[in-house]
Amino acid sequence: MTAPALDVVELLLTAHVYSENRNLDPGDLPPAYRRAFWSADATPDESSGRPAPGGIERPLSTTETAVAEATDLAHPWDAVSDLMFTERTEFSGEIGFTDVGMARKWFAERADAERLLANPTLAQFFEDDVEDVDYEVARANNRPVHADRIWIDSLLDQMFDEDDEEMLDLVEVRAPEEVEMTLNDLVLTDDQMGEIGKIVKAIEHRDYLAQIGLREIGKLLFVGPPGTGKTSIARALAHELDLPFVEVKLSMITSQYLGETAKNVDKAFMVAKRLSPCIFFMDEFDFVAKTRSSDEHAAIKRAVNTLLKSIDEISLIRDEVLLIGATNHPNQLDSAAWRRFDEIVNFPKPDDGMRSDILRVITRQMDIVDFDPDALAAETEGLTGSDLRLVLREAVLEALTEERTTLTQQDLLDAVEDFEERDNLKNLDMMDDSDELIAGNGRDAAGDEDKDEDDHDHGDADHAHTDHDHAHADHGHD
Structure with a gap:
């Protein structure tokens, strides 16, 4: 029997068991099933005490459309139409069983423990029948409902109306399933690994921690140059812990709408608390210090004071919000900003060994003849992980212009040289009469500098690094 048939029978059996057993809740359904059956208008299950914008109504309606969405099969009925125990109602389009006992036996003969442990509803159903199946393990491994995109969207719709659309432009919320970067894909320093382990x-x-009164914990400040992985690690942590990722750029939230600055800060923290447990990531935290020490508009200063107060009042232990600030300019922070954080995590530029590791990570899907990451790392002193990604991008594009998908070590070395030439343009005074600014003098063209500079300065989300002792697992890239 084909895998599609097993997938459809699993969905139908899950729907039957879930509809019959009122002790099960949406957290017992695999995320793909929750997405297919979620309704923003459903009466929520308030037993958890959490805000519940919508829910899943019983009995689950296994229409062909819902089954197709849950199983990612275009024609689910075709997969099971020849089974003796399945039926399809023409009028409603529902797929179901003529004999549940026969369906249960058929599925039990074909499903292994790994499949059942990914489905808490069926793990409970088959716990006594299939070896190594444990409902509690399946439930613990299942992504929580509050981390689903559907739950996040329903909550945001409940919190904000059309008048608040500007606010949603300032705060970006990602579900953990939307974060492709994982901690195993990153190259981390020992310091970074240690801090993540503690969190x-x-x-x-x-x-x-609450019992012993240790509540002032879980506020991290990431410091380091652009492109060294501050955003990447924060997002990867959200993926690792199955937590929504709430991101706000402070320069935007305090400058876009002067009359609404303090209100926007309050709402950003309100979003984080309502989506908790979550990670609340505040980029450009040095903007706080700039504002406090300048003659900025009074409304912005009020917003910054509101921000600092809100940081004081939020807690990982009480509110289940892990707060992470990030700055490229730690020297601009004053003591009022520093003391809001209980841990400071350094993001240095990579040394030779670190760059070599990063190159191995970001080239692992590439075909490169005579690839020598150590030699290439020696030629890229001062470059960050984000810079190295740009180097590889240019090498790939240059090869494609020659109709090649196989690169050489020389391609990479040439790309490094081109990158450094473009990078040097940043130090030129575009208003002087330098011969270097005349086409043909030392450079064929400088027309794409703006794009490269933008990529180079905003590369935080690409990479993190490790010390030369490399305590990393399977590395990857964003």
Whole structure:
């Protein structure tokens, strides 16, 4: 029997068991099933005490459309139409069983423990029948409902109306399923690994920390040059912990709409608290210090004061919000900004060994003849992980102009040289009479500098790095 048939029978059996067993809740359904059956108008299950914008109504209606969405099969009925225990109602388009007992037996003979452990509803149903199946394990491994895109969107729709659309432009919310970067894809320093390990343990043992009164924990400040992985690690942590990722750029939230600045800050924190547990990432945190020490508009200063107060009042232990600030300019922060954070995590530019590791990561899907990452790393001193990605991008594009998908070490070395030439343009005074600014003098063209400069200065989301002792697992890239 084909895998599509097994997928459809699993969905139908899950729908039957879930509809019959009122002790099960949406957290017992695999995320793909929740997405297919979620309704913003459904009466929510308030048993968790959490805000629940919508829910899943019983009985689950297994129309062909819903089954197709849940199983990612275009024609699910075709996959099971020849089974003796399945039927399809022409009028409603529902697919179901003529004999549930026969369906259960058929599925049990073909499903292994790994499949059942990915489905808490069926893990409970088959727990006594299939070896190595444990409902509690399946439930713990299942992504929580509050991390689903559908749940996030329903909550945001509930919180904001059309008048608040500007606010949603300032705050970006990602579901963990939308974060492709994982911690295993990153190259981390020992310091970064240590801090992440402590945070993971703090989240796991929140109740214990609250019991002993240790509440001022879980506010991190990431400091380092652009392109060194501050955003990447924050997002990867959201993926690792199955937490929504709430991101706000402080320069935008305090400058876009002067009359609404303090209100926007309050709403940003309100979003984080309502989406909790989540990660709340504040980029460009040095903007706080710039504003406090300048003659900025009074409304912006009020917003910054509101921001600092809100940071004081939010807690990982009480509110289940992990707060991470990031800055490229730590020297601009004053003591009022520094003392808001209980941990400072350094993001240095990579050394030779770190760059070599990063190159191995970002080229692992490429075909490169005579690839020598150590030699290439020696030629890229001062470049960040983001810079190295740009180098590889240019090498690939240059090869494609020659109809090649196989690169050489020389392609990469040439790309490094081109990158450094473009980077040097940043230091030129575009208003002087330098011969270097005349076409043909030392450079064929400088027309794409604006694009490259933008990429280079905003490369935070590309990479993180490791010390030369490399305590990393399977590395990858964003």
